[in-house]
Every structure is written in structure tokens, then in C-alpha cells.
Amino acid sequence: MDFDFTDEQRLLRDSVSKLFANRYADFEKRKAYAKQPEGFDRAVWAEYAEAGLLALPFDEAHGGFGGGPVETMIIMEEIGKAAALEPYMPNAVFAGAILRHGASDAVKDAIIPHLIAGEAMIAVAHTERHSRYDLNDVTTTARRDGDDFVIEGDKTVVIGGDSADHLIVSARISGGTRDRDGIGLFLIDAKSAGVSRRGYAMQDALHGAEISLANVRVPASHQVGDLAVLERAADEAIAAICAEAVGAMDALITMTVDYMKTRKQFGVAISAFQALQHRAVDMYVALEQARSMAIFAAMSAADSDEKTRGEAMAMAKSAVGKAAKFVGQQSVQLHGGIGVTMEYKAGHLFKRLTMIEMQFGDADYHLRRLAA
Incomplete structure (x- = not known):
């Protein structure tokens, strides 16, 4: 099976990465967005619309681009890396899936163009x-x-x-x-x-x-x-936040390894300590296992069979949730006190990973789903 992105998907990833590099590379900007009354900047949301991200999941008949779960995965992974604050998943992914699968054409025609343009949120x-x-x-x-x-x-x-x-x-x-x-x-x-x-x-x-x-x-x-429409939309949302978790873990591991190379103890960088090297390797292994499950979730999200799709999401959410918890906790341990300060991005990534682990059901909940 070919897991490589198409040329169009690579272009999408590059364009989304540039958008977030412009808006979130400076962590002070994120803190300023968070202080807005709605918790994000509407000007950044307008850039989502301009870049076509809000149109991506919707059918061409309603002004969208007809993108699928893999394209959503690409966007959500970049959102995770940036720790972006805009409610893309609740709007375009979760609510968007309900509209696509359950709404009449009249309702779609009345609502979706405004969502795509960034003029309305849901x-x-x-x-x-x-x-x-x-x-x-x-x-x-x-x-x-x-x-x-x-x-x-x-x-x-x-x-x-x-x-x-x-x-x-x-x-x-x-x-x-x-x-x-x-x-x-x-x-x-x-x-x-x-x-x-x-x-x-x-x-x-x-x-x-x-x-x-x-x-x-x-x-x-x-x-x-x-309920069937709600469950299908929730499955698509689970696939999306699994991808977001992978992006957040990727960024967190990069920050942790960079910190280990500069933080010194006993006169040497702590990255020289073998025990800490083993921890970093374990974090990377957890990330790659989670990445494979996020890909599995994205490929299963469009499955029309409710049972098969649900089992895939339960497996992915459980595995990614466990990995997110492990990577987040190890990162804080390796950083020390700075890892939980409000001024440093690592603590915010850890908080988001913790919330993702609970959203739409934690690991234990989904293990019980599989057992049932």
C-alpha cells in the first residue's frame, strides 16, 4: 500500500505549514491571540478561509474542494505542531461532517457558503x-x-x-x-x-x-x-484529533531534544546521559506508533460500515491517547520546572495533549468499546 502523499497533498501541507509559521512561530503571538475575548484572532480565521482550509471538507457542489480525511489529517497535524487556537475541528470537521451527511440541500446551500467564507461559525x-x-x-x-x-x-x-x-x-x-x-x-x-x-x-x-x-x-x-450521523461525524473528529496529537507530540519531542542539548548538569549537556537518551528514544517510538494509528484512522474515517469504522477509531484513539500521555509526561520530566511554565510552549502542548486524550473518550473508554 502506498502511504506517500500526492503532489496536491504535499502542496497543501507546505501551504498550511507556511500559514502557521507566519502566525505562530513567535509564541508571543499565540499568547496575544489567547487573550482575545473568543480565545483566538478573527484575522487568523480569515486566513484559514482565504487559504481554502474551511472549504476543504465540503463538496464542490456547495463551494468546497471535496477533500477527504487524509487532507484533514494533514491540516490537523500542522495545527497540532503550532498549538493553534482557532476552532477548526469543531467547525469544519465535526459540524461540517454533520452537515455533509445529514442536512438537506436547502440547509447546506443556506449555511455552508458562509462557513467556507469564514463569515459564520458553527x-x-x-x-x-x-x-x-x-x-x-x-x-x-x-x-x-x-x-x-x-x-x-x-x-x-x-x-x-x-x-x-x-x-x-x-x-x-x-x-x-x-x-x-x-x-x-x-x-x-x-x-x-x-x-x-x-x-x-x-x-x-x-x-x-x-x-x-x-x-x-x-x-x-x-x-x-x-444519532447515526452524530456518531459518524464524531468518528471523523476522532481521526482529526489523532492527527492533531501526532503534530503536538512531534513538536514537543523536537523541543525536548533541543532543550536536552543545551541544558547542562555536572558540566555537560544532559543529552549526553544515556538514561535520558533512552527516554527520548522511547518518546520517539511512541510518536511513530501514534502516527501509524493516526494514518489508520484517517484511512478508516470514510468507511461506510459503522462497526468497522467505529472499531478503527476506538483502536486509534486508545493508542494515540496512551502515546500522548506518555510523551507529554516524559517531556515535562526532561524539561524540569520550565516544562510547565506559562511562558514556554512545551507546557501548552502538554495541556493540549492531555485534553485530546480525554476528548471523545479516553483510552480506557475506547478499550471498553473494543471489548464490548
Whole structure:
């Protein structure tokens, strides 16, 4: 099997790398972006749109480029290396997949061009306080009322929810709290009556939101999918953050080895100590194992068979999560105190890797999925 990138994919990687080199090579710029009210700079988001990154996952019929999971993997790996703050995954990957797989052509025509142009942002509100990682554990309700649905409930840790113009909300149309049947996805204007949001910065400096929905009316035509669509989109998002983790680990290992070459103890660089060399090698082995699993996830993300795709994502997420935890902790140990300071990029990469390990289910959760 040929794992080499095509010429077009190499050009994509080079262009994305240049964008982040311009915007994130100076770590002081990242700190300035994080201080913005939304946790990122809208001017940088406009550059995503100008570079075509927001159009990449969507079909050409709706103004996109028809890119697939491998192209998304390339972008997400560069995002991981840069520790970029823009909510690309929640917008273009996760919410974008729901629109592509579940929305009507009318909804796509109305929403997707604005997303591609960077004029509007979208977030997926699916997690509830009690649900942990189970997408089917939903208490938010959607009651039919004529041509509308009336939605009530609360969602938590909605990544990018404070800056979103539109929300995709999972709600129960029928059935019990944990039933797999009876769940719908609804596209809601974030400024609709009854929608309230409280945004906040998370541990990795990305922004989340607590969202309450009180008698929010949404046209029935704005139902954009069901649980199967949500799970398929989540699988694509898992493949994306696996690639992001690989990029973050790659950058973290490079920083760690460079630090070991300059940090001296007993009059010599600590890179001369064999025990520390072994640690660095173990980190690199973990990275390469994670890279192979991220590639496996990207190649499996488009599989139409739910069971096969789900097993692949569980395997990848578990393996990458373990590697991310190992590499992050070893890097902090090898750096010492500087590895967790706010002024140094390594600590921020470690925080992001820790959040990725928990996002969409940690290693133990996905091992249980495979066992079941």
C-alpha cells in the first residue's frame, strides 16, 4: 500500500505549514491571540478561509474542494505542531461532517457558503453533564409543535460554542434517556430566543461554553440528522484529533531534544546521559506508533460500515491517547520546572495533549468499546 502523499497533498501541507509559521512561530503571538475575548484572532480565521482550509471538507457542489480525511489529517497535524487556537475541528470537521451527511440541500446551500467564507461559525452541542462520552445519553428534549420543534435542555463543554453563530444540538424526540433511537440533531441560530451561553477558557486555552435552551423553536426542516450521523461525524473528529496529537507530540519531542542539548548538569549537556537518551528514544517510538494509528484512522474515517469504522477509531484513539500521555509526561520530566511554565510552549502542548486524550473518550473508554 502506498502511504506517500500526492503532489496536491504535499502542496497543501507546505501551504498550511507556511500559514502557521507566519502566525505562530513567535509564541508571543499565540499568547496575544489567547487573550482575545473568543480565545483566538478573527484575522487568523480569515486566513484559514482565504487559504481554502474551511472549504476543504465540503463538496464542490456547495463551494468546497471535496477533500477527504487524509487532507484533514494533514491540516490537523500542522495545527497540532503550532498549538493553534482557532476552532477548526469543531467547525469544519465535526459540524461540517454533520452537515455533509445529514442536512438537506436547502440547509447546506443556506449555511455552508458562509462557513467556507469564514463569515459564520458553527459548533456542536452534544455533551451533557451526566453523559460523559456516550453520545446516546441525551436528556435534552425536542417536542414537535406544528411545523416546528421546541427544544429544552442544557449542554456543557461546547467547544467553540461562545463564538458560534449556529449550533447543532442533539435532542431526544422520543424514547428513554439512553435509548439509541429517537435522537435528532437540530441546526439552531445561536441568537434565537431562549438560547443562553456562558463562555470560558479551558485548560488548553481553547474556549468552551455552557449552553441552556429554554423553549427554543426551530423549524422541522432544520433537523440535520440522527444519532447515526452524530456518531459518524464524531468518528471523523476522532481521526482529526489523532492527527492533531501526532503534530503536538512531534513538536514537543523536537523541543525536548533541543532543550536536552543545551541544558547542562555536572558540566555537560544532559543529552549526553544515556538514561535520558533512552527516554527520548522511547518518546520517539511512541510518536511513530501514534502516527501509524493516526494514518489508520484517517484511512478508516470514510468507511461506510459503522462497526468497522467505529472499531478503527476506538483502536486509534486508545493508542494515540496512551502515546500522548506518555510523551507529554516524559517531556515535562526532561524539561524540569520550565516544562510547565506559562511562558514556554512545551507546557501548552502538554495541556493540549492531555485534553485530546480525554476528548471523545479516553483510552480506557475506547478499550471498553473494543471489548464490548
